[in-house]
Amino acid sequence: MxxxxxxxxxxxxxxxxxxxxxxxxxxxxxxxxxxxxxxxxxAAGMINPMTFRRMIKSWKADELIPFLNQFYAQVEEKIEEKFLFPIRLRRAFASEHERALWIERLNNPQYANFVNPIERSETTPNYLKDNFGNAFISTPGYIDAxxxxxxxxxxxxxxxxxxxxxxxxxxxxxxxxxxxxxxxxxxxxxxxxxxxxxxxxxxxxxKNAKGEVLTINSSDFREDEILNRKCFVLPTKNGDFKLGSTYAWDTKSTEPTQGAREALLERYEGLSTAIIEVVGHEAGIRPTAxxxxxxxxxxxxxxxxxxxxxxxxxxxxxxxxxxxxxxxxxxxxxxxxxxxxxxxxxxxxxxx
CATH class of the missing domain: 3.50.50.60 (FAD/NAD(P)-binding domain)
Structure with missing residues (x-):
């Protein structure tokens, strides 16, 4: 051997x-x-098993999710550090078409591990702009990168x-x-x-892609769920929230930009009415083919x-x-x- x-x-x-x-x-x-x-x-480290543009499972999600659950749990035990945090991911639908696709997935047994019934108005935060409804995706949570x-x-x-x-x-x-x-x-x-x-x-x-993320504070957000539509708001263990993220091609600069900050805040305005304060801004480049x-x-x-x-x-x-x-x-x-x-x-x- x-x-x-x-x-x-x-x-x-x-x-x-x-x-x-x-x-x-x-x-x-x-x-x-x-x-x-x-x-x-x-990276925000959010583990999302769905691709929202077509409302389908992410590539190999059925294989990837069980494997990563076991792998990260073993690593946490080995290095004696907690970094995977379970949390719900609330998707606010972007259109009636997206809502209809979600309902189709609810009736498809192949999506049973990922999609959940549409949320009622009384269980939806009042700060969420929710014209077309929302529902939770079953996810392992997020990695504190x-x-x-x-x-x-x-x-x-x-x-x-x-x-x-x-x-x-x-x-x-x-x-x-x-x-x-x-x-x-x-x-x-x-x-x-x-x-x-x-x-x-x-x-x-x-085809590397630069991504930028804001760190924000708010006294309004729930800390037990991620919000998602055109951007995400993710609670962290430190009590603040991550607002992300952007894509920019053909650059090697890892410096944060004002343009990305403005784009994220504009997307956020379409997601929520909660008042936020920006307290941090980071950028990184994703290695992508x-x-x-x-x-x-x-x-x-x-x-x-x-x-x-x-x-x-x-x-x-x-x-x-x-x-x-x-x-x-x-x-x-x-x-x-x-x-x-x-x-x-x-x-x-x-x-x-």
Missing amino acids: IILSVLIVGGGLSGICLGHTLEQQNIDFKIIDCNQNHSSKV KTFMEANHRYFIQKDCLQYDNFDYSALDVENKTYDSKAYTQLVFAEGFQGEDNPFFGYLPF ADRRPMLGEHPQYKDLFIFNGLGAKGYMLAPYFADAFVKYLMGKAPLDKEVDIQRFYKKHFKK
Whole structure:
């Protein structure tokens, strides 16, 4: 049996989930991280199993939700930190058509785990602008992203599995599989949005999206539910709320912008009448592929050189399941799902 030793470049959400999965399999690994994981720390961490535009289940939701529930519970116990908080998600319908689609889903057994009956007016907050009705989506809740990142980094540093450093591509010998003169059996790039500048995987069709989130205070909101329509209002364990989020393409700046702030506040006005105070503003860049599917797999030319990236806006829902699938793939136990395998881009984006 081959003994694996894996180098992971990137200690964001992807690198953390890979680390825990490798540890579960007793595989030696090291994470190198530049300690600037903007999107993983900034993300609201809301786990939403529905796509509201067409009122359908998110891709692979039936598989992802049970897996992440078990995975995150195990990690919380292992690192002795709480970061997954159960909460209800209230969707305020955007139109009569959306309400009609919801009713259709209520009568569809395939949606029984996610949709709930339409709420009565007496159970609806008076600050919600509710012209077309609302209903709750069954969801595991949300990940406190900052707590998740900081606690997991502390854990892996204590285990001597994580070091802060800028990855030096010139110190990588891809033929001999060494980095800084140390040998590994496999190297996995999990760099988030910085992956588009990777000299080995930069050919992949990254379509990274900047997202911005406001931190707000209000004495009106309920603290036991998330509100959602064109934006979301999410209670946090600290007693404030997150208002998000925006999408902006073709930028690498992680600086908050006035335009995004104004856009979020305008969307909020369509959702609620509650008076709010803005107390914070953060931005991050989501690593996303052009086809909105993760980008996993081996480089077509360099053996044992891999990428684990492109999880996008629903990363906290996708990462546990695909980290498990990816480690099985590294161990030679199972192939990757064709929808996420980067072989789908070889012909168009890589010249042999």
